[in-house]
Amino acid sequence: MVDVAREAGVALRTVSRVVNNDPTVGPEYVAKVEAAIAALNYRPDERARQLRTGVAGTIGAAVRRIAEVNPELAAIERTVRALGLTLLAASTDFDEARERDTLLSMCRQRLDGIIVEPFGENHGYLQPELEAGMPLVAMDRPMSGISVDCVMSDNASGIGMAFHHLYQHGHRRIAYIGDSERVFSGRERAAAFRAAMGAHGQPVEGLVHPGEITAERVAAALDTALHGADPATALVTGNMDTTLAVLRRLGSQAASRLAIVGFDEVPHADLLQPALTVVAQQTTKIGQTAVELLRARIADPARQVQTVIVPVALKVRGSGEVRA
Known part of the structure; x- marks a missing residue:
């Protein structure tokens, strides 16, 4: 910085102020210091600046x-x-x-x-x-x-939107597959789904399936929800990973016959047939x-x-x- 000050013909303090982007430095001094910095290929010591200012x-x-x-x-x-x-x-x-x-x-x-x-x-x-x-x-x-x-995100509101949307399209047996309730968002979304079912007088037995997102666990949840004595006709998936696991398990033909609303956007969701309806987070x-x-x-x-x-x-x- 001493070399830069000598090259620019300014005080050492002026160089320091320019390097630290002090807005009170006059433009003519900024130009002189920047020209000297370029001529000398000067690089400020970032570690020293952090120690001095306490800001990284x-x-x-x-x-x-x-x-x-x-x-x-x-x-x-x-x-x-x-x-x-x-x-x-x-x-x-x-x-x-x-x-x-x-x-x-x-x-x-x-x-x-x-x-x-x-x-x-x-x-x-x-x-x-x-x-x-x-x-x-x-x-x-x-x-x-x-x-x-x-x-x-407003997890409860999003699950409520998904449930009510399917309910309005005539579905009464709506199943939920989501993340583990050990995870906060998984717990909130599963609870919101149970609350929506209760508000509409719907039973939860065999229809609510939170848990770890593995192919085996999702397959077991789908089997319970879709192949029992009174199978679900619609499905809410609790996050993107669950949605993808469900779609992989169902395959394109089975997925096209089942009403599905996913929580989270899914890449290329518009390429599916039908395209995937989702609760999108901002x-x-x-x-x-x-x-x-x-x-x-x-x-x-x-x-x-x-x-x-x-x-x-x-x-x-x-x-x-x-x-x-």
Whole structure:
């Protein structure tokens, strides 16, 4: 920086202000310093800046999956980039131990804050990090054992939309296959389905099937729901993975005869026959809101913890309109 100041003919303090994007520096001085930086091929020491300011300019995102489509993560990345920040993302791969290791590693790197798509059952181990000033925001579901800001979809409303849509098309035997109730969203969606059935005086016996999303478990649930003495004529699937597992098991011909509404968008859903009716989450809104909540928490660590519920929408395409 001394060399740059000498080259530009300005004070060392002026170079520092330009490097740190101080808006009060006059444009003529900015031009001189930038020309000197280019001439000398100067690169600021980012580690020294972080130590001095206590700001890394980097946000962490610990999400359940990176390898496949993750629209919330894409929205976070776009939002962070527009703010001139850097995103450090890691996949926890639905593994509680891996999630713990990833989050503690991110905390040790003293990032500005971390957005978490939580999976584990207890995040109390992060309480010391919160008390030390690490901002955390949960996305898609709350974190357990600690109190942090959260943004998630309106799970209950979405399941209610799916059930009522099928009911309006004449279906009375409607089955549900979803994620494990150990997972917050799986628990919320299964409970909402049971509540919708109860509100319409429908029995739940043999029709509600939450659990781990494996081919074997989904096949068993379909067999119970569709091949009993009083089989279901319609199906609500609790998330994208469940929907895909159901469609693979049924095959195109069987799926075309069954009314289906899925929770979550499914890639290329419009290519199916009939096209898949879904309850769509506002994934871009969720990702953007997660970043907004994190920045608000960074700016005011003492602010009240906030939970934002993002509305969902029913996208009618054909599969949910197959009549009983």
